Amino acid sequence: MEYTGSVRVKTGKNGTVSYQIVIEGEKDPVTGKRMRSYQTVHGKKRDAIRIMNQIVAEKNAGTYFKGSNLLLKDWLDQWFRDYCVGHLEKTTLASYRDKIDHYIVPVLGNIPIGRLTGQEVQQWINRITESSPASGRRISPKSVRNALLVLRPALERAYDLHLIRENPAARVVLPKRARFKPTIYSDEDIQKLLTVAHGTDLYFPLMLDLFTGMRRGELIALRWEDIDFESKKLHVQNSIVAVQGAPEMKGPKTEAGKRDIALSDKIIQLLLERRQAFPKSEYVVCQPDGKPYTPDAFSRKFQRFLQRNHLPHLRLHDIRHASATMMIEHGVDIKTVQSRLGHSDISTTLNIYSHMTEKMNRNAADKLDEVLFFND
Numbered sequence: 001m002e003y004t005g006s007v008r009v010k011t012g013k014n015g016t017v018s019y020q021i022v023i024e025g026e027k028d029p030v031t032g033k034r035m036r037s038y039q040t041v042h043g044k045k046r047d048a049i050r051i052m053n054q055i056v057a058e059k060n061a062g063t064y065f066k067g068s069n070l071l072l073k074d075w076l077d078q079w080f081r082d083y084c085v086g087h088l089e090k091t092t093l094a095s096y097r098d099k100i101d102h103y104i105v106p107v108l109g110n111i112p113i114g115r116l117t118g119q120e121v122q123q124w125i126n127r128i129t130e131s132s133p134a135s136g137r138r139i140s141p142k143s144v145r146n147a148l149l150v151l152r153p154a155l156e157r158a159y160d161l162h163l164i165r166e167n168p169a170a171r172v173v174l175p176k177r178a179r180f181k182p183t184i185y186s187d188e189d190i191q192k193l194l195t196v197a198h199g200t201d202l203y204f205p206l207m208l209d210l211f212t213g214m215r216r217g218e219l220i221a222l223r224w225e226d227i228d229f230e231s232k233k234l235h236v237q238n239s240i241v242a243v244q245g246a247p248e249m250k251g252p253k254t255e256a257g258k259r260d261i262a263l264s265d266k267i268i269q270l271l272l273e274r275r276q277a278f279p280k281s282e283y284v285v286c287q288p289d290g291k292p293y294t295p296d297a298f299s300r301k302f303q304r305f306l307q308r309n310h311l312p313h314l315r316l317h318d319i320r321h322a323s324a325t326m327m328i329e330h331g332v333d334i335k336t337v338q339s340r341l342g343h344s345d346i347s348t349t350l351n352i353y354s355h356m357t358e359k360m361n362r363n364a365a366d367k368l369d370e371v372l373f374f375n376d
Contacts, residue, residue, distance in 0.1 A: 005052040005061040019048035023055055033038065051117070067114020068163040073105045075163070090336045091241045095149050103147040106133035113158055118168040120346045121151070129175045141177040142356035148174065149252035151216075161210065183314055185322045186359065198310050204274055206319065212261050213323035213341050217241060218318045220293045221249060222284040223285065224275060232268055235260045236342060242294040295372050324349070329359055 006018045021039040039055075041048040058064035061141050068075075084096055105123050108116065125144060128226070132139045150167040159167045190210065197203040210218050217239035226235045237258050240247045252258055263271075274284065281290030285298075293301075299316055306314060320341070327337045338349040 003056050005056045007048045007052055010040070016042075019161060021046055021048055021052045023059065025051070025059065037354060038064065041116060041117060041119070042123065045117050065165050067112070067113045067165055068158070069114060070163065072111050072113050075107030075110075075158060076100050076104065076154055078158055089250070090243045091250065094243050095146070096327075098297075099147045099150040099307045102132065102134035102321055103128055103143075104151055108151075109201065113155070113164050114166070116155075116168050118122065118171060121169045121204060122172045125172050125174065141175045141263050145174055147176075148172065183312070184325060185314070185318070187326070190322060190326070193311065196311065197305070200305065201288070202305050204270060205298075207270060207314070208285070209319045210265070210323050210326070211264070211267050212236075213320050213327075214261075214299065215239065215293050215320060215342075218252075218257075218342075220247075220283070220285050220295065220298055222283045225282070225283060227263075227271060227284070229268060229271070232263045232265070235259075236261060240292055240295065242296060245294065247292045247294045252342070254342075254344040257342045259339060259342050261340055329363075 001251055003023055003025045005024070006022045008022060008047075008053060010018045010020050012018070019041045021037075021041060023037045024034045025037075026035055027033060039051070041051060055064060075331075080093075080096060080100065084093060104124075107127060108120065111120065125148065127133070129141070130142050135238075146322045148169060152167065155164065158164045166225070194203065194207065197206050205219060208214075212234060214222070214236060216236050218236050221240040222234070222236075222240040223238075225232075226237065228235065237248050239252060239257075241250055242248070248261060271284070278286060278290055283290070283292045294370070295296060302316055306312070324337055324341055327340070328334075334346065334349055337348050341349060343349045
């Protein structure tokens with residue numbers, strides 16, 4: 001006897017519409033009634049009909065694959081325990097756990113992995129693009145992408161283990177990322193920032209960051225043993241990240257991240273004064289008690305400073321960008337800029353040129369003038 005199927009509309013108490021697939025097969029030997037199985041689809045009716053037709057065809061052909069009834073939240077816990085812990089860095093583990101607990105499980109956690117559809121994953125992407133399930137705040141396209149980069153490999157492993165028919169996260173569409181345009185500070189803007197910061201505990205770290213172009217984590221990880229006062233060099237070899245809210249030291253992501261940055265006599269003098277002010281701390285940039293900052297804590301301190309002094313919004317990473325822009329505007333060659341910033345790929349450094357400043361644009365016009373109007 002052949003299997004048959006039908007689709008019913010279901011309306012929830014809150015007005016949400018879903019579709020129930022009903023598959024009818026052989027008669028129950030005890031009751032004499034045809035045995036039925038059910039599956040709910042949260043999507044469009046045509047998706048439910050497509051799934052129903054696929055199930056009916058496979059059942060009649062004897063190739064039907066039901067898939068595991070293991071809930072997604074339970075599979076994610078198992079995948080995290082067996083395939084992530086012991087294989088990934090602590091920071092990556094903390095990030096994965098955060099995405100699982102706050103982005104994925106609140107929406108998809110109670111769906112059996114064998115029944116999870118691509119449409120449901122797409123709806124999840126669309127939902128978290130609008131707001132975080134945990135906080136209700138709008139989240140960035142990058143955070144949405146990072147959440148998918150956790151779910152997708154977890155489901156790919158389930159597919160490898162024959163727990164699911166296919167990976168429903170394989171072909172979802174991500175929100176477009178707007179091309180980022182950093183805040184560009186002119187020389188005058190930088191001088192104003194330093195003037196306002198002078199006399200505060202942010203003056204030194206801002207001056208050091210503008211001079212070296214270090215990343216936020218590299219700046220707060222810098223220790224006195226990394227400063228060679230005799231050769232006037234600074235050795236970048238570590239970065240601080242937050243693991244469960246506590247600062248933790250780690251090496252750079254790439255070999256280019258380990259680098260030496262030449263220092264000037266005036267910066268050396270600032271460093272000597274700083275060491276006298278904090279003789280017991282091993283960290284060059286530290287909290288008043290000498291302990292290191294976490295990256296977010298240092299960023300919050302910087303944002304409070306900007307707000308308190310009615311200065312425009314600026315990220316700490318924009319300070320690094322300002323350092324690069326200053327070097328480029330004042331004629332430092334691109335290879336030297338790449339080396340000081342620790343870019344492994346020069347294309348990353350060249351991207352700075354894509355944000356041409358007015359000063360660079362005007363300078364280009366003046367130079368073309370000199371060449372083309374040589375008789376004037």
